[in-house]
Amino acid sequence: MKSLLVAAAYLVLNIIVVQPQSKKESFKPDASITETIAWLKSNIPYSYTLPTTGSSEVHRWTIGALQSKNCKLSYDITIQALGPGASSFERGQWVLDLAGLNPQMIRIKPATKTEPVRLELTSFDPHDPELIRQAQANGGVAIVKGKAIWQSLRMDDNRLVREGFETRAGFFTRDEERAAELAAAFKRGIELCRQNAGS
Numbered sequence: 001m002k003s004l005l006v007a008a009a010y011l012v013l014n015i016i017v018v019q020p021q022s023k024k025e026s027f028k029p030d031a032s033i034t035e036t037i038a039w040l041k042s043n044i045p046y047s048y049t050l051p052t053t054g055s056s057e058v059h060r061w062t063i064g065a066l067q068s069k070n071c072k073l074s075y076d077i078t079i080q081a082l083g084p085g086a087s088s089f090e091r092g093q094w095v096l097d098l099a100g101l102n103p104q105m106i107r108i109k110p111a112t113k114t115e116p117v118r119l120e121l122t123s124f125d126p127h128d129p130e131l132i133r134q135a136q137a138n139g140g141v142a143i144v145k146g147k148a149i150w151q152s153l154r155m156d157d158n159r160l161v162r163e164g165f166e167t168r169a170g171f172f173t174r175d176e177e178r179a180a181e182l183a184a185a186f187k188r189g190i191e192l193c194r195q196n197a198g199s
Helices: 002-013 033-043 129-137 176-198
Strands: 017-019 046-051 058-069 072-082 087-097 107-109 117-122 149-154 160-166 168-173
Touching (some): 033 058, 046 168, 058 168, 107 176, 149 168, 168 176
Antiparallel strands (some): 046 058, 058 072, 107 117, 117 168
16 A cells, blocks of 8 residues: 555655665776676666656666676666556566677667666677678578677566576666766776686
8 A cells, every 4th residue: 555655655755766876986997807797786886766657657767786707797677567456477587698798889879758778788799700600691680699688688577588588688877977978888898807707
């Protein structure tokens, strides 16, 4: 009942509620891999709540449960819908192999009326020799397979919907300044992880 009252308050006031990421120290460009991953783990967590226009549902996105092992960074994204009649819950578990991400294709998507700033990552590399060979052999068509981003998606009753490798991952963040810092930290982590993989 309490969650329904909170949802009703959001709708009546039509407020976008954001739990800001804490303003911790800025990312250091010369950070070690341990420092870089520790900084990412403490600066990625974020929660964002938005009433759906013209609907009695309120949606809450939360990113958290960050863990790391060597150059792999894992996190959860939960999406909770709260409404007067029912509620739903979706949980995506993500694992990123930093060495396999493309630092040149990290994108920052500006905020919209309904969503905060979004940071997007991919393992796709348009200069990958294997993709180029595939495209040449198939009239310009190549099948892009994920190799560094793994996702498991579960719904309300913990039912597994799908799992496997993806080509893209993304998450919301506080603002463009924080997104730029996160992008710089990811680029640094990718560079250092690739060096470690090659040594």
